[in-house]
Amino acid sequence: MADASDLELLKLEMETLWGADAFGRELRPRPLVAVAVAGACRSVSFNSYLSPDLRSIEVEQDLLCHDPGNLSTYSQTFAQCGPTILRGCLSFVFEGISLPTYSQTAMSVLTSGNGDLTTLRIGRPDSWGDEDEWAGLLDGQFGPWAVGLVADRIVSVCYTPVASSVAAETGLWTQPEERGHGYGGIVTLEWARVAAPHFETLFYSTSFENVASQAVARKLRLRPIGYIWQLHLGP
DSSP, X not given: OOOHHHHXXXXXXXXXXXSOOTTOOOOOOXXXXXXXXXXXXEXXXXXXXXXXXXXXXXXXXXXXXXXXXXXXXXXXXXXXXXXXEEEEEEEEEOOGGGOOOOOOOSXXXXXXXXXXXXXXXXXXXXXXXXXXXXXXXXXXXXXXXXXXXXXXXXXEEEEEEEEOSSEEEEEEEEOGGGTTSSHHHHHHHHHHHHHTXXXXXXXXXXXXXXXXXXXXXXXXXXXXXXXXXXXXXXX
């Protein structure tokens, strides 16, 4: 059952997502308002550049339900800031004692600091548009990673899109035509193994609509800690 300690984890995740990055990447835009919900506990965070009047708004109790509720109505309140977008995510944490062991598959996995990177350097997925970013990832400039290959073709990547000195967030990508084979779960597990020595807490979050990503979390037996509603500035 979620409790105040899970709320503290959600607050840590929010600071990880929108605070200073341990690998020097640009700060991610903070939402206008974010609401962390863990069971009956909640925490509201307003962007510091908002006016005192906007930061004093009371977020409705409806947000304790699995529903954006009144946060969506704040689009009108924040109209002076520009168009807004409402987002929500489910959040999980890795707990090492519950991580499963996978049986042998057709996929091999290379992880940061381990193995010959030649195949990875020339096999950058087309959807990974930036060659310099891909090279930096492999060179360890952006934190731990794990890459899955089938017949020397990259089929899945788990990496560290953002991290602080104490916590890291999971980033997972799998070739669309290779989904459903369990590859995403395997590379995520291997990422967790190489990331755990460097960070006290590892987070995994996914949108309410992404059932495939939620299936990975269940397969890995990640512990759900709650969810985070966010109101962002639109395009």
